[in-house]
Amino acid sequence: MKRFGVSLPKEVAEAVESIAAELGVTRSEVVANAVQAYLESRRGHAEPSHQCLGVLMALSNSFSDLSDVVERHKEAILAYTHLHVEGKCLTIFVVRGDGPQVERLSMEVSKRSHTARYVPLV
Ligand SMILES: [Zn+2]
Ligand SMILES: [Zn+2]
Incomplete structure (x- = not known):
């Protein structure tokens, strides 16, 4: 076991x-469980030079919460669709790019959403 301190947003800490x-x-x-799951989900992204193809899903208040991210990462976004579910916006992106770029895109989308999931397809 190794100890180290982390800072979490208040809502995340309360949820934990x-x-x-x-x-x-x-x-x-x-926290250890969540980090373990995150590391496992990243295993396919370990090679920095690999081309990643996957689907990123995000539930946000409004599509405009994500529009700056879409603009910044448009070369990695093959397609996206946007629909309304239970008063929220569900955006589904088909993403292709190098591993770290897809990871950055997914983190930025995640910060602006209630929930976001990246599912690598290859
Ligand atoms: Zn990947
Ligand atoms: Zn919308």
Whole structure:
């Protein structure tokens, strides 16, 4: 085990606390689990030079929350569609680019969304 401090946005920290209380585990275990899942999801992106093709889904308040990201990463976005689900905007991107670029795009979309998931296809 190795200890290090991390800073989390308040809502994220509160969500970690409530999951820990619900499951009867420590906050560290919740965070370790989440980080483990993140590392596993990245395994395919380990090669910095690989070409990644995948689908990025994001649920946001409005498509305009994402429009600057779309503009900045347009060479990596093959197509996207946007629909409304339960009063929110669901944007589905088909993405192709080098691993780190796709990762940056996915992080930027994630910061501006309620939920975002990147699913690598190859
Ligand atoms: Zn990849
Ligand atoms: Zn919309």
